[in-house]
Amino acid sequence: MAVKKVWFVTGCSKGLGKALVEELLKQGYSVAGTSRDKKNLERIFGAESEKFLPLSMNIRDESSVKEAIRLATEKFGRIDVAVNNAGFTHLATVEEMSDSDVREEFDINVFGMLSVIRNILPQMRMQGHGHIFNVSSLGAYNVGPLSGIYCATKHAVKAISETLAQEVRQFGIHVTDVKPGFMRTEFFGSSYKTTAPEDSPYKSLYDENMKFYMGQDGNQAGDPHKAARLYIKVAKMDQPYESLPMGTDSCDGIRNICENTAKLMNDMRSIAETTNY
């Protein structure tokens, strides 16, 4: 019987991370799950056990990330699969989002992921195998009012994932960029933040777009448990997908954007040509 892989998953107290840990434990995998506060994990999954290690991790603090990876490796002997799942959206216009709010969102969605990658790769290279899932989004292609900074973070995640895949392939390490569409999680529930000043000149954009996003909450087409089972299936593949859309809204949305981009580039080709030597 094949040895069951050891998983390390960030942001597990809710949504996709929670569903993934539930499914992994059900299927008998060893899992180190992180949360801002491990008490949240103990409440959901129970105390530390032979197969489960709940970890408090501050994703904005590299020493905390390092320590979480150290503790997981100490307990299970190795980490085979890492899932950079923790992330959130701060819904605000580009102009009205403060510098510290922008930096917070990049810290959690991008720099936190990089911190996990930096600290987990040395042991994966030494093992000669490993698999990193980075959760980007349909928003790695799509953009829309109030989501500019969130989409910028997810564009960054996708670019980093695609580059990393090329760099670490030589060491037997796989990278999958996961692109969920709308998933029924706490994303537009308890997790999102917003800045909507009363006197905003963008009031009509807030009204329209917040109504749309809040209307998504609880009605998203994507099932986190089905997503969890897809993660596990992809992790078993000899040559796992490097780009993994989840949900037809994601797949169709990305395809439409790419088709529109191809058309635009055809239309612009003669203009682009004018700057060549």
Ligand SMILES: NC(=O)c1ccc[n+]([C@@H]2O[C@H](COP(=O)([O-])OP(=O)(O)OC[C@H]3O[C@@H](n4cnc5c(N)ncnc54)[C@H](OP(=O)(O)O)[C@@H]3O)[C@@H](O)[C@H]2O)c1
């Ligand atoms: N749901 C969607 O429609 C959708 C679509 C595309 C991409 N995604 C991406 O999927 C990933 C998982 O999101 P989800 O939908 O499962 O949302 P969720 O239910 O809100 O769960 C997000 C997890 O990320 C962590 N997190 C949230 N806000 C955080 C913050 N301010 N600081 C630190 N950690 C924070 C939380 O970890 P702890 O509370 O345990 O610390 C939480 O468990 C995210 O990267 C998200 O961007 C979601």
